[in-house]
Amino acid sequence: MMISETIRTQAHPALLVTADAATAAYRRAVDGYSREKLRSIEMEGADGTPTMFVDVLVEDAIIAAARSIGVNVLSEERGWVDVGSSVTLVVDPVDGSANAAAGVPLSCFSAAVVEDGEFSEALTSWLHTDERWWASRGYSPYRTSGCTGVAEAAVSMLRPHRRNWDAWTRVAERASRVRILSCSTIDAAFVATGAVDAFVDAGSDTHRLMDIAAAVVLVGASGGVVLDARDRPIEFDIDLTRRWSGIVAATEELGEELRGLITA
Amino acid sequence: MMISETIRTQAHPALLVTADAATAAYRRAVDGYSREKLRSIEMEGADGTPTMFVDVLVEDAIIAAARSIGVNVLSEERGWVDVGSSVTLVVDPVDGSANAAAGVPLSCFSAAVVEDGEFSEALTSWLHTDERWWASRGYSPYRTSGCTGVAEAAVSMLRPHRRNWDAWTRVAERASRVRILSCSTIDAAFVATGAVDAFVDAGSDTHRLMDIAAAVVLVGASGGVVLDARDRPIEFDIDLTRRWSGIVAATEELGEELRGLITA
Incomplete structure (x- = not known):
């Protein structure tokens, strides 16, 4: 089975809908706004760091998607969005914001699922190409290099x-x-x-x-x-x-x- | 006009056929061989540095494409391939070979056209996505940032x-x-x-x-x-x-x- 098919059939639906929302919002952002606008500081994030316009656009789309499927979100800009679910997504809407805002095509949506206080699975999606990497705690389709020094x-x-x-x-x-x-x-x-x-x-x-x-x-x-x-x-x-x-x-x-x- | 259309209609045909050949050969290489094989040292290049298997595969395809269109090639591994043309391509078959061989998707085919001893146009193609950047000496669709410090x-x-x-x-x-x-x-x-x-x-x-x-x-x-x-x-x-x-x-x-x- 192709890895993309594994992800589509095995990943938590909340990861898939938020990743789709992030990719679509990112594309709208980079197609629709200048680099100056994308990197303009929109607000101070919940994590205490300045938040760029591109981050806000993508995060808003992710939070709406998570709400539609009924899971909580912990995200860098808005903080803790609790809808009373037993599932929480820890989300970075646009990791590598500075790359994204400048036009360097290396930025990702990334999310981990938290159930009972533990990370149970995770998905990272390269926003420029929509390539995705996913694993659960018990199963990964990947293997590290094994390098020891x-x-x-x-x-x-x-x-x-x-x-x-x-x-x-x-x-x-x-x-x-x-x-x-x-x-x-x-x-x-x-x-x-x-x-x-x-x-x-x-x-x-x-x-x-x-x-x-x-x-x-x-x-x-x-x-x-x-x-x-x-x-x-x-x-x-x-x-x-x-x-x-x-x-x-x-x-x-x-x-x-x-x-x-x-x-x- | 989209930039991709500009490139297709205005770039020197030798740039287009060699870029196409490079992309196809790169894909065959990464799909068909292990990372160990791709990074294995195949020969000492004409530039005096060790040449990886992935470089050889892609360069061979480029040289064949250049020969089909009758232009000379100066490339890092094979050196100067003179077919008696007034046009020479200065080629890097796989710039970022270490990235390509390891699986980091940042490597490019890059070529400059030399006519009468001067660089007249150039094309760089991102092998992972086939995105292309092209300009001639007199015309570029791009603008640098203008940063001065x-x-x-x-x-x-x-x-x-x-x-x-x-x-x-x-x-x-x-x-x-x-x-x-x-x-x-x-x-x-x-x-x-x-x-x-x-x-x-x-x-x-x-x-x-x-x-x-x-x-x-x-x-x-x-x-x-x-x-x-x-x-x-x-x-x-x-x-x-x-x-x-x-x-x-x-x-x-x-x-x-x-x-x-x-x-x-």
Whole structure:
């Protein structure tokens, strides 16, 4: 069975309707508005960061779709939208907003399903092509690369910031190859499929839950790990002020070596 | 007129048939072979660097297409294929080979037409989607961002190497945003369209002519510049041992400021 067929028949309907809504809204946004408008700051999001117009357009479409199917949504801009369901979607409407708004075609819709407080499945959809990656906690169609050492690893990273320049440099110097794609959720999908060996926020504490929630399922079920550089549990929480430095790695050994470099 | 229609009707036929051949060969390669096979080293290229199996497959298809239409080809693996034409294509069959071989969908076919020793037009095609960017020396459908200062610029860079770590860091610290996409020719197309403000090899002298030849036309005709960090002329030459540190920028001012940072 093709993976796209697996996703269509096995994924939670809430993931499918919100992914469809996100793709359609993204296309309307990039076809209908200038780059200046797309990147204009529309509001301060529930997570305390500025929200671009493109984020608002796509998030509104996702929330409407989730409401139509009766599930709660936790999203970066509007926060916690509780309709009394036992199912919650943790959603990043447009991960890689800066890419999307500029015209760099690397941005994703990403969502994890939470049932009984646990992540049960996740879907990431590349908005430019509508390619999708999906897994549940018990089943993944993907396999990580199995890479166990940083010196052999192709590592994707968040761009360096002043506050974590030294940690960023330690990882970049040691890795066999470094990329900065500016889209955490596509990077995590690439770790799940084995296209890259790891993806890290090298200690800048930039990651919010929606940046790494899908990775917990996609990469965890594909043989890899998702750690936090400072060992904080990556768990469902409606408090959007929490931050992590996610380490998404093909294997436990690779994840731990990256953590050691970042916290050295 | 849609840009795709402009390209179909105005581009040199040699660009169109080779781009078509490259896309078809790339798809056969990624569908038909494992990642291990795609990245296996097949030969030492004419440019002195190791050539992956995926490069050979795509280049063979391009050379056959170019021969069918009777133009010369200068390509990284086979070198100079002279059929006695007044037209030469300077070709990168798979720019971003490491991406292509690993399964990161960022790699391009890129070619510049040389007539009477001058670059006259160029086409870059994203192999994953077949999206194409084309311009001639006298006409471009694109416009760069017009950005004039590094502090406001989103700058794409080649990954840092030990030999240019300090120059790389000076640019990364000063720029407003940094990306490493590991595909020079898509980065140059993004500079032409204004999606990113600049793309640089920060002094590592990694660029061969085929990595930046298309940029000379695409970005030059769109309002930007292509410089070399050490001021070497970027010109047609069948000597594939030559290297450059290309600076592809939205404006002359931005290009010169980047050159100053790289050579400081």
